[in-house]
Amino acid sequence: MIADLGFFALLIAFLLALYACAAAAFGSQRGQQRWVSSARSATILSFPLLTIACASLVYLLANLDFHVQYVTQVTSHSMPMYLRVTALWGGQAGSLLFWAWLMAAFTFAVMLREWRRDRDLEPWVIIVTASTLAFFLALILFFENPFLRYWQGITGTVWAAMWQPTGAQPYIPMDGNGLNPLLRHPGMIIHPPMLYIGFVAFVVPFAFAIAALVTGRSDDRWIRVTRRWTLIAWLFLSLGLILGSRWAYDVLGWGGYWGWDPVEIAAFMPWLTGTAFLHSVMIQEKRGMFKHWNMLLVILTYCLVIFGTFLTRSGVLSSVHAFAQSAIGPMFFGFIALTFAVSLALLNKRWATLKSEVEMTSLLSRESLFLVNNLLFMGILVICFWGVVFPIVSEASGGIGRAIPALAHIFTGQRATVGPIFYESATGPLWAALLLLMGIAPLSAWRASTARTLGRAMWKPFAVSLVVLAGLLVGGMRQPLAVLALWICAFVFLVTVYEFWRGARARTGHGEHFFQAFWRLVARNRRRYGGYIIHIGVILIAVGIIGIELFQQETQGSLAVGERMHLGSYSIEYESLAEFETPDGRLVDRAVVNVFKNGEPLTQLYPRRDFYYESQQAMTIPGLRSTLEDDVYILLVDWEPVSASSATFKMYVNPLVNWIWLGGFVFIFGTLVASWPEADLQPVRSRAGVRGTAERA
Amino acid sequence: MKRLALTLAACLLLAACAGSPAVAPSAQGGTPSADQVNAVAKNLYCPVCANVPLDVCGTAACAQWRGQIADLLAEGYSQQQVYDYFAAQYGQGVLAVPPARGLNWLVYLLPPAVILGAALLLGRNLRRWQAAPSAAKPGNDDEYTRKLEEELKARR
Numbered sequence: 116m117i118a119d120l121g122f123f124a125l126l127i128a129f130l131l132a133l134y135a136c137a138a139a140a141f142g143s144q145r146g147q148q149r150w151v152s153s154a155r156s157a158t159i160l161s162f163p164l165l166t167i168a169c170a171s172l173v174y175l176l177a178n179l180d181f182h183v184q185y186v187t188q189v190t191s192h193s194m195p196m197y198l199r200v201t202a203l204w205g206g207q208a209g210s211l212l213f214w215a216w217l218m219a220a221f222t223f224a225v226m227l228r229e230w231r232r233d234r235d236l237e238p239w240v241i242i243v244t245a246s247t248l249a250f251f252l253a254l255i256l257f258f259e260n261p262f263l264r265y266w267q268g269i270t271g272t273v274w275a276a277m278w279q280p281t282g283a284q285p286y287i288p289m290d291g292n293g294l295n296p297l298l299r300h301p302g303m304i305i306h307p308p309m310l311y312i313g314f315v316a317f318v319v320p321f322a323f324a325i326a327a328l329v330t331g332r333s334d335d336r337w338i339r340v341t342r343r344w345t346l347i348a349w350l351f352l353s354l355g356l357i358l359g360s361r362w363a364y365d366v367l368g369w370g371g372y373w374g375w376d377p378v379e380i381a382a383f384m385p386w387l388t389g390t391a392f393l394h395s396v397m398i399q400e401k402r403g404m405f406k407h408w409n410m411l412l413v414i415l416t417y418c419l420v421i422f423g424t425f426l427t428r429s430g431v432l433s434s435v436h437a438f439a440q441s442a443i444g445p446m447f448f449g450f451i452a453l454t455f456a457v458s459l460a461l462l463n464k465r466w467a468t469l470k471s472e473v474e475m476t477s478l479l480s481r482e483s484l485f486l487v488n489n490l491l492f493m494g495i496l497v498i499c500f501w502g503v504v505f506p507i508v509s510e511a512s513g514g515i516g517r518a519i520p521a522l523a524h525i526f527t528g529q530r531a532t533v534g535p536i537f538y539e540s541a542t543g544p545l546w547a548a549l550l551l552l553m554g555i556a557p558l559s560a561w562r563a564s565t566a567r568t569l570g571r572a573m574w575k576p577f578a579v580s581l582v583v584l585a586g587l588l589v590g591g592m593r594q595p596l597a598v599l600a601l602w603i604c605a606f607v608f609l610v611t612v613y614e615f616w617r618g619a620r621a622r623t624g625h626g627e628h629f630f631q632a633f634w635r636l637v638a639r640n641r642r643r644y645g646g647y648i649i650h651i652g653v654i655l656i657a658v659g660i661i662g663i664e665l666f667q668q669e670t671q672g673s674l675a676v677g678e679r680m681h682l683g684s685y686s687i688e689y690e691s692l693a694e695f696e697t698p699d700g701r702l703v704d705r706a707v708v709n710v711f712k713n714g715e716p717l718t719q720l721y722p723r724r725d726f727y728y729e730s731q732q733a734m735t736i737p738g739l740r741s742t743l744e745d746d747v748y749i750l751l752v753d754w755e756p757v758s759a760s761s762a763t764f765k766m767y768v769n770p771l772v773n774w775i776w777l778g779g780f781v782f783i784f785g786t787l788v789a790s791w792p793e794a795d796l797q798p799v800r801s802r803a804g805v806r807g808t809a810e811r812a
Numbered sequence: 813m814k815r816l817a818l819t820l821a822a823c824l825l826l827a828a829c830a831g832s833p834a835v836a837p838s839a840q841g842g843t844p845s846a847d848q849v850n851a852v853a854k855n856l857y858c859p860v861c862a863n864v865p866l867d868v869c870g871t872a873a874c875a876q877w878r879g880q881i882a883d884l885l886a887e888g889y890s891q892q893q894v895y896d897y898f899a900a901q902y903g904q905g906v907l908a909v910p911p912a913r914g915l916n917w918l919v920y921l922l923p924p925a926v927i928l929g930a931a932l933l934l935g936r937n938l939r940r941w942q943a944a945p946s947a948a949k950p951g952n953d954d955e956y957t958r959k960l961e962e963e964l965k966a967r968r
């Protein structure tokens with residue numbers, strides 16, 4: 116009954132999405148607003164319908180209705196209620212439904228906005244959002260239906276179908292398979308929704324961009340309308356990436372937070388183009404330039420969102436994060452190809468009307484530096500994209516080798532692996548350049564800037580940064596890469612703080628207390644200073660990355676009870692190991708390890724290995740002692756069965772890794788500040804100072 | 813200023829960390845030691861465990877491979893010889909980066925070629941734009957920044 120309800124809600128939402136596309140196109144062509152309004156109503160209605168579908172599936176999951184195939188695949192009696200509910204996005208079919216529901220929620224919110232000023236864009240925004248939704252709903256209905264139920268034939272054969280086949284009886288397994296152990300982590304409850312929200316929210320700026328292309332509007336209206344939507348998408352995508360990193364650090368047991376896994380990169384690529392877009396749109400708003408480029412960036416971002424979903428959902432790439440595999444790959448591939456081709460054709464059609472209103476006039480102007488920033492982001496994207504697809508290319512190339520034997524030694528068809536070394540060494544210099552640019556660009560002026568004006572603006576933070584450099588060298592740091600990277604971080608940090616100080620100081624001239632001036636400065640220039648806060652977050656993250664990437668230490672050893680193992684200033688002592696079962700179906704082997712620093716007792720840690728009976732999978736959960744200075748991260752690798760007289764541990768010291776999470780908080784806070792709605796603007800005063808302009812900024 | 817002090821302190825701490833080498837007493841010893849095996853295993857991937865480096869993979873098959881690495885190192889194999897051995901046995905997919913030969917050259921050549929090409933194009937256009945006659949003077953058409961500069965000048 117509930118499964119039927121969910122399925123029919125899905126089906127009606129799909130039909131409505133198709134109707135919305137047709138009605139909006141018809142209304143736009145005939146110039147009949149009532150058809151467009153009808154399409155809009157249909158799009159709005161898809162949200163409550165998909166809410167019913169999602170709620171139905173959650174109900175089935177929560178009540179462990181094993182008659183439903185999806186419920187059997189992702190839940191079990193031993194799972195607590197919160198995990199049964201979050202199993203909604205724990206498997207292929209459920210996560211696609213969840214994706215569609217979020218998409219419908221965003222479409223719903225967009226449809227409820229005031230359209231009076233954008234009547235010409237409205238039908239095309241409806242067509243783009245509704246067609247994306249229809250595509251996902253088609254995948255769910257025809258390939259990955261989460262409401263399929265088990266049936267048993269007379270011969271005992273069990274299969275899944277929506278409705279009872281003739282002669283078959285309902286089949287209800289005694290228990291389910293349970294959720295993948297890797298997904299039974301608090302981070303996994305929040306991480307996928309954040310990432311999905313980031314993904315689907317980027318559909319909104321894309322829809323407006325396509326609408327602007329179709330209608331031939333060359334102004335920056337579409338950018339102004341979608342600025343906050345883009346920031347929200349970017350905020351959630353960033354949050355998803357940060358939470359995913361934390362989950363990997365806590366659960367995957369490799370001592371790190373980012374493994375350059377294809378699925379990680381798939382989520383990272385739209386972030387790269389989205390970040391480039393966020394910077395680049397400022398130039399169009401301020402100077403009327405880069406209109407083609409912004410269109411291209413938003414098209415790329417949308418296609419990368421679908422590509423990312425395709426990579427994680429199609430099973431074309433194996434990954435530690437790919438929790439679902441199925442035959443929907445070709446559908447995705449076709450959709451991406453079609454979207455990309457149509458978007459580029461539209462851009463090509465409007466190429467002439469999107470010409471820049473002015474030309475670039477200075478190599479050091481802010482717009483030039485933003486262009487370099489975009490080039491660097493795109494460079495990182497190219498490296499990431501190529502690294503992700505090359506294994507597929509190398510394998511597929513075997514066909515050429517087989518067809519032309521003379522080329523068989525080149526096109527071997529052997530699948531290649533592109534691991535972290537490639538990405539780290541290839542993107543490292545580009546990241547450093549981006550970081551440095553983050554310190555210079557805010558000080559450069561729009562339109563024209565010279566080396567002299569730039570030098571005058573940055574000499575003070577530069578001079579102080581040299582003191583930091585001297586401090587690093589006097590402190591004994593000799594690794595050139597680390598010294599350079601940390602100096603860049605210090606310089607950019609000082610530039611950003613200096614910008615805050617200058618702004619607040621200007622306001623104190625109007626009789627405001629410094630802290631009051633600081634508060635109002637940020638409150639009334641949210642976009643500018645929110646951006647600077649984001650930059651501070653990035654610097655903190657960079658310091659954390661430098662710490663763990665360049666100074667991580669690790670060792671492994673087998674310890675008898677009471678024996679110690681040393682790493683840097685830390686040592687660990689194996690005390691005991693206990694084995695016990697838990698009510699949620701785990702066999703836990705938990706070691707007790709004493710940690711010492713410079714020979715003094717510091718704390719006790721409990722690294723463990725959880726073995727899940729249902730899925731026959733083991734998880735290595737680290738024992739972790741975290742401070743801002745470093746993390747001591749201990750893994751239980753092996754142990755002597757029964758007697759537990761000895762155990763093997765892997766020990767990492769991860770310097771400054773917590774700065775990544777701290778930076779993440781600052782980063783998210785900055786994005787919230789930048790995207791927070793401005794208060795109603797005051798009437799412009801004739802002799803406004805920084806206060807007045809700030810209020811209007 | 814507090815953040816500045818924190819950054820400085822952390823950087824100095826880091827400098828101190830960098831100066832303290834790891835000690836390798838008996839628990840971490842052996843011939844070869846687990847650390848030596850892991851240093852080699854770090855750059856190998858078994859075909860079954862998706863994108864998990866061999867040094868941290870917890871499966872029995874990967875533990876067996878690590879044992880094999882230890883045997884090879886004990887026999888006097890160099891790191892490169894171990895990689896060659898595994899690549900010959902199981903294919904190039906076990907290596908963390910593709911060896912630079914045949915089609916694999918594309919991994920190393922394509923991204924720099926694209927980035928350099930884009931940089932050259934950008935550089936050429938920037939020079940062209942700059943060479944174009946323009947009335948632009950060093951300044952700022954961002955109203956907020958202009959006012960900020962004026963007010964700071966007035967306070968000096």
